[in-house]
Amino acid sequence: MIELHQFRPFWGLPNASPFCMKVETYLRFRGIPYRVVPSGPRKSPTGKIPFIVEDGRSITDSETIIHHFERREPVHLDAGLSEAERATAFFVRELVEEQLYWQVTYMRWGDPAGWAVFRPDLVKYLPLGMRGPVLFLLRRMLLRQMGQRGLTRADPQGAYARGKAVLDALAGLLGDKPYLLGAEPRSLDISLYAFLANILDQPHGNPLQAHGKALVNLVGYCARMKALCWQGWTL
Ligand SMILES: N[C@@H](CCC(=O)N[C@@H](CS)C(=O)NCC(=O)O)C(=O)O
Structure with missing residues (x-):
């Protein structure tokens, strides 16, 4: 197993x-x-x-x-994609995994309003030994890393601007297709969905989530991916 x-x-x-x-x-x-x-x-x-x-x-x-x-599957998830589609998938995934990763980190650890609701639940979730100085040091490290990316140097509105632009571009690329590259889900969709779900489905709102929830095709896309991969999942 x-x-x-x-x-x-x-x-x-x-x-x-x-x-x-x-x-x-x-x-x-x-x-x-x-x-x-x-x-x-x-x-x-x-x-x-x-x-x-x-x-x-x-x-x-x-x-x-x-x-x-x-490598073990008889038909690869990305089988049949053209060179240009593979290149698009590569660039989109790279961008999503870099930009949206830091947006998700910022919305929880950097945005003062996000930290105010994240911290109490995180403290309950973490093992005892991680709750005090270890958590303080971890957040300090993340704040430094976010600072290097310019996120914590802007106000939250400014920090979310890049994330909103990424979501807009994704909605534009998706258009009215069921999946990012067409009628079938590809490996790019697996990655993209995990990042979008972490923005759209987290329980506390923020400007980036509000922006994403207004992008109707992106919301429908997430619902499709959820039905495909997480049907019946409960905590
Ligand atoms: N490129 C890696 C990135 C994984 C990653 O950054 N994981 C985070 C958790 S979301 C982590 O382990 N961070 C700990 C650290 O950077 O110290 C992947 O695709 O798996």
């Missing part, structure tokens, strides 16, 4: 880490049996989660994990 090492569910989301949710969404989509092992970055060989363990061998990085399983 494949072990998926990742955070436990949080805030009604399958996973508050979009990278963990991406891998679990993929495993569910493919119907690959797995067992979740609650974990954290410090237990990972690379200091990042998710990672999987199969036959005693660890594999890290969400994209590497997905490729590892895709």
Whole structure:
């Protein structure tokens, strides 16, 4: 049985880490049996989660994990895509995983209104040993990393501007297609959905979520992906 090492569910989301949710969404989509092992970055060989363990061998990085399983499938998720579509998928995923990852981080750890509602629930969720100085140091590190990206140097309205632009571009690219690249879900959709769900489905609103919820085609897309991969899932 494949072990998926990742955070436990949080805030009604399958996973508050979009990278963990991406891998679990993929495993569910493919119907690959797995067992979740609650974990954290410090237990990972690379200091990042998710990672999987199969036959005693660890594999890290969400994209590497997905490729590892895709190699075994008779028909690859991205089969039939043109070179240009593959290139588009690559750029969109890179952009989403960089920009929206930091937007999700900012909305919880950086935005003062977001931190005010995230912190109390996070404290209850974390093991005792992580609640005091460790949490303080972790947030300080994240604030520094967000500062390097200019996020915490702007007011929240300014910080969310780039995230809103990314969501607008995604809605524009999706148009009235069922999935980002056409009629069939592709590997890009697995990643994109995990990031969008972390923005749209988190329980406390913020300007980025409000912006995303107004993009009707993106909301419909998330509902389709949820029905496809997470049907019947409850905490
Ligand atoms: N490129 C990695 C990124 C994974 C990642 O950044 N995971 C975060 C959790 S969402 C993490 O482990 N962060 C801990 C750290 O950077 O110290 C992937 O695709 O799996």
